[in-house]
Structure formats: C-alpha cells, structure tokens
Amino acid sequence: MNVRINPSQLSGKIKAPASKSFAHRIIISAFLSGKKCVIDGVGNSKDVLATLSALRDMGANSSLSDGVCEIERVNRKNSEKINCIESGSTLRFLIPVACALGLECEFTGQGRLLERPIKELTDVLNENGGKILGHKIAGKLKPGEYKINATISSQFISGLMFALPILDGDSKIILLGNAVSKGYLDITIEVLSKFNIEIEKTDYGYFIKGNQKYVLPSEIKVEGDFSGAAFLLSSGAIRNSITVSGLNEKSTQGDAKILDVLTKFGAKITCENDEITVTANGLKGIEYDCEDIPDLVQIISVVASFAEGKTALKNVERLKLKESDRIKAIIDMLTIAGIRVELENSNLIIYGGLAKGGEFDGGNDHRTVMSSAILSSYAIGESKIIGAQVVDKSYPDFFRDLITLGGKVDVDI
Numbered sequence: 074m075n076v077r078i079n080p081s082q083l084s085g086k087i088k089a090p091a092s093k094s095f096a097h098r099i100i101i102s103a104f105l106s107g108k109k110c111v112i113d114g115v116g117n118s119k120d121v122l123a124t125l126s127a128l129r130d131m132g133a134n135s136s137l138s139d140g141v142c143e144i145e146r147v148n149r150k151n152s153e154k155i156n157c158i159e160s161g162s163t164l165r166f167l168i169p170v171a172c173a174l175g176l177e178c179e180f181t182g183q184g185r186l187l188e189r190p191i192k193e194l195t196d197v198l199n200e201n202g203g204k205i206l207g208h209k210i211a212g213k214l215k216p217g218e219y220k221i222n223a224t225i226s227s228q229f230i231s232g233l234m235f236a237l238p239i240l241d242g243d244s245k246i247i248l249l250g251n252a253v254s255k256g257y258l259d260i261t262i263e264v265l266s267k268f269n270i271e272i273e274k275t276d277y278g279y280f281i282k283g284n285q286k287y288v289l290p291s292e293i294k295v296e297g298d299f300s301g302a303a304f305l306l307s308s309g310a311i312r313n314s315i316t317v318s319g320l321n322e323k324s325t326q327g328d329a330k331i332l333d334v335l336t337k338f339g340a341k342i343t344c345e346n347d348e349i350t351v352t353a354n355g356l357k358g359i360e361y362d363c364e365d366i367p368d369l370v371q372i373i374s375v376v377a378s379f380a381e382g383k384t385a386l387k388n389v390e391r392l393k394l395k396e397s398d399r400i401k402a403i404i405d406m407l408t409i410a411g412i413r414v415e416l417e418n419s420n421l422i423i424y425g426g427l428a429k430g431g432e433f434d435g436g437n438d439h440r441t442v443m444s445s446a447i448l449s450s451y452a453i454g455e456s457k458i459i460g461a462q463v464v465d466k467s468y469p470d471f472f473r474d475l476i477t478l479g480g481k482v483d484v485d486i
Contacts, residue, residue, distance in 0.1 A: 074461035076472060078449035079481040080430075084313040086348075087305060087474045089297030091116025091140065093467055096255060096295045097124050097162050098264040100144060101170065103127050103479055104288035106268060109145040114295040116140055119466045123160035127167055130155040131176065159184040159466065163230035165194060166235060168210060172203045173236035174384055175213035184437060185369065189270040189394060193222040216242030216283050223252035223278075225391075229262040230279075238270045238285035248278035256327020256364050263325050267293075296321050297347070299328040300368050301468040303441045305478070306331055307372045309351035310340035311379045311451055315478065316350040330366050334373055337361065356424060358382035367391050367399075370421070371444040374403045379413045379451060390419040393471050395485040397438040406433055406445055410452055428452040434462035439467045446472070450480055 087383060094095035098113050101124065103110035115121060115137060121173050128144065135144040155171070155178050158164040164180055168191065171178060181187070187208060195205040197219050204212030206373035214236060221229055230246060230254050237244040252258060257300035262272045269288035273280040309315030322329075322344045332342055332349070337359045341352040358380045370389050377384035407414040409431040413424040430452040433445040462486075464471040464478050476482050 074460070076446070076458050076461045076484060077483040078430075078456045078458065080452065080454070081450050082437050083308045083314055083450055083475070083480055085092055085478045086316040087319065088445045088480060089317050090118070090468050090470065091121075091295045091303040092161035092298035092326060092327060093118055093162070093300065094260050096121045096297070097166065098261055099293055099295060099304050100124050100128065100142065100229070100376050101166055102268040102270070102287055103144050103289065103293070104131075104133050104146050105170070105235065105239065107146045107287050108289050109143065110143040110289050110293065112144070112293045112295065114140055115142040116295070117469055119158065120160040120162060124163045127155050127157050130178070131167070131171065131174075138420050142273070153178060155180050157182045157186060159186050161186060161189050161406055162191075162228055165191060165226065166232045168194060169198060169204070169214070169232040169236035170318040171210050172205070172212060172237055173215045177211045180208040182458065185397070191223055193225055193398060194232065197221050203396065214240055215242045216240045216331045218245045218247055220247040220249055222250060223248040224250040226343045227252060227254040227257040231257055234261050234265060234272055234279070234281070235390035237281040238265075238283065239287075240283045242283040244281045244283065245277065246279040254367065256325060256330075256365060259327075261433065270272055287455060297326060299326045299331060300322060301471070303331040303369055303475065304372050304447055304471070306349065306351045307335065307376050308447050308450065308478070310335045310356065310376055311447075312351055312353050314352040316348055318400050320347055320349050321382060322349065327353060327365055328369055332371055334359075334361055334369065334415070335376070338376055356380035356425070358384040360385040360387065361470070362387045364391075368440065368478075371399060371440045372447065374407065374421065374423055375444050375448045378407060378410065378425060378428050378448065380425040382425060383418060384423045384425070385424070386421040389421050390418050395438070397436045397441060399436055399438065399441070402438060402441045406441065406448065410448055430454035430456035432457045432459065434461055437463055439463045439465075443468065443471055444478045446482075447473060
C-alpha cells in the first residue's frame with residue numbers, strides 16, 4: 074500500500090492506541106497464570122497478534138475481538154514451530170519462557186526478525202540448563218545466576234523476569250554493563266507485580282524468588298501507548314495543537330519521555346485527567362541523549378527538522394539493529410526532504426530548515442512510515458510513502474487517525 078500526503082493543518086483530539094509494551098507483558102503473564110483471563114484495551118497491532126499466535130503454538134486458547142482478549146493456557150502437545158512473525162519482543166520474551174516450561178520447539182519469524190541479536194540471551198540460558206542452538210529450543214532451565222549483557226536489549230532481561238519466578242529455586246539476574254531502555258524493565262516489573270510476582274532490585278541487578286505463582290488481578294486493562302501517541306503529540310509541537318486521550322501522565326513507559334523532549338524543544342504541554350495536549354510555541358534545536366528512547370528517535374528527528382538551529386541526538390547506534398537500519402532511514406528521509414543531517418560517531422546532527430515533500434520508502438518499518446507521514450503533513454508539496462501498510466505492526470489506525478485530525482491522505486492500493 075502506498076499513500077499520498079499533501080500539506081495540512083493537523084489539529085484536534087484523538088484517542089491513543091493501546092500500549093504494545095503493556096499488552097505483550099500482560100498477555101504473557103496471563104498465559105503463565107494458567108487461568109482464563111479477559112484483558113481489555115489490547116488493540117490489534119500485528120506485534121500483539123504475534124504474541125497471541127506464538128502463545129497458541131505454546132498451548133494457549135485465545136481470541137481477540139474489539140480490543141478485548143481472552144486467553145487461557147491449556148494442556149496441548151508441544152508445537153514444533155513457534156512463529157513470532159516480526160515481533161522482537163515476542164521472540165525475546167518467549168524463548169526464556171519456553172525454556173522454563175521445558176518445551177522443545179523452534180522459533181521462527183519473518184523479515185529481519187531472525188537476524189536480530191539473541192546470542193547473549195541464549196548463551197546465558199544454555200549456561201543454566203537450556204539446550205539452544207540458533208532458534209531451536211530444548212532443555213529446561215534451573216535456578217541460579219544469570220549473567221546477562223545488559224547493553225544490547227532490555228528485552229533479554231524482561232524475558233528472564235517472566236521465566237525465572239516459576240523455577241523451583243531462587244535466581245539472580247546479574248547485569249553486565251549499564252542496562253539500556255530501563256523504562257521497559259520498569260514496565261515489566263509493574264506488570265509482574267499486578268500478577269503477584271515479586272522482582273527485587275539489587276546492586277548487581279535483580280533477585281527473583283522461585284516457586285512463585287502468577288495470580289490474575291481482578292481487572293486488567295491496557296493503557297494507552299506513548300510510542301504511538303508520540304507521532305501525534307509531536308505533530309502538535311510542530312504546528313497548531315493536538316490532544317491525545319487515554320494516556321497516563323505518570324506512566325512507566327520509557328517513551329513517555331516524549332513529553333520532556335517536546336518541552337525542551339519549546340512546545341507547551343498541558344495534562345488533564347488522561348488527556349495530554351501539545352501546542353506549538355516556536356521550536357529551537359536541542360541536545361538529547363536517546364540511549365533509553367530508541368523508538369522515539371525517528372519522530373524526534375522530524376521535530377528537529379522544523380526547529381530553529383541545530384539538534385544533536387546522542388547515542389543512537391542501537392537504531393541499526395531494529396526492524397530496519399533506522400539511522401540510515403532517518404538520513405534518507407531527511408535528505409529527500411532537503412534537511413541537512415550528519416552522523417558523527419553515535420550522534421545524529423540535524424539542522425532545521427524548510428522541509429519539502431518527496432517520495433519516501435517505508436523500508437518495511439512502521440516507525441519510518443509514521444515519521445515520514447508527519448514530516449509530509451508539514452512539508453512543501455505533495456509526498457508519497459511506499460509500503461505504508463507496515464503501520465499495522467504497531468498502529469493499524471494511524472492513517473485513519475491522521476485523517477480525523479485533518480490530514481490530507483490518499484491511499485493508493
């Protein structure tokens with residue numbers, strides 16, 4: 074699917090999509106409880122559907138209708154293949170879970186998924202009872218010390234947090250290096266606590282008691298997603314005013330830092346109940362360390378394109394290991410739009426200017442497409458985005474919401 078976008082005056086109010094980060098974690102925790110669970114507000118992103126599909130392969134019955142998910146773990150024969158489609162979270166969360174349950178299976182996927190790093194995770198699992206070769210899983214985890222490289226992905230650590238509580242003894246997660254994307258670990262701990270699982274922070278990392286039981290909370294609802302809402306909130310910072318509802322101002326989501334970023338650029342932000350409004354107030358270039366917010370860098374780069382002066386986005390090297398090489402994607406997008414951009418070591422330097430429309434390649438990356446769409450809405454002239462259907466991975470209603478806010482979007486199937 075390709076889309077054509079013409080300049081518009083985006084403004085108004087829209088509801089945030091469901092948080093993928095919370096949905097993944099809640100669904101997996103519900104599965105591990107062994108009880109039938111109803112979860113409200115799950116949404117319908119492809120990544121969440123990937124987790125539901127993988128859990129069906131691992132022995133769950135599940136359904137999803139109008140954002141409401143029902144899931145229950147049942148006794149079924151092991152599936153030979155567990156398909157994670159293109160969801161890195163699904164893959165990295167469920168490999169340790171499968172090992173803790175003693176399953177024998179092979180994880181599969183699509184796109185670049187099986188190229189994404191997992192060796193640090195599988196190595197530590199193999200040191201503690203796993204028998205993993207590539208994406209083929211066997212063996213059964215035993216309690217002990219799990220020393221994990223924390224500098225590559227927080228998803229490795231979250232996967233261990235799901236798995237270790239159900240082992241028959243106590244375990245330690247010993248972090249080697251400074252953990253990246255710490256906000257995602259906070260989400261994991263928050264969700265696990267709702268299911269009566271205790272994770273204790275320590276000087277070395279985390280202590281996890283064994284023989285814990287996942288217990289269903291009385292009510293389960295997924296909160297709104299700052300990762301998806303960031304595109305619309307950033308639009309308000311560029312021009313006019315946008316209100317997004319369904320967001321928790323005090324959320325543990327790391328991407329809630331978009332509010333801090335936009336404030337530093339100069340935007341005005343107001344919060345009332347579950348509604349956050351961002352209003353343009355003149356943008357000026359900033360310096361910002363993006364190590365813990367890699368998923369925001371693309372849309373921040375768009376905001377920087379409309380800011381006066383120079384913006385330096387620091388520590389962006391991990392963007393090369395996402396669904397695409399997102400550093401290259403940003404440079405390509407901004408260059409096509411006539412915006413000067415440079416890569417200096419691990420920092421992106423962007424010089425605000427007059428963005429022009431053009432033909433942008435989505436590169437099979439949902440965040441590339443959404444970033445290009447926001448840029449195109451404020452650029453001079455018509456733009457075309459190729460492969461725009463990949464927004465289904467995280468935000469299937471993105472273009473519908475953009476139109477609701479006044480976007481001039483034509484879909485060319």
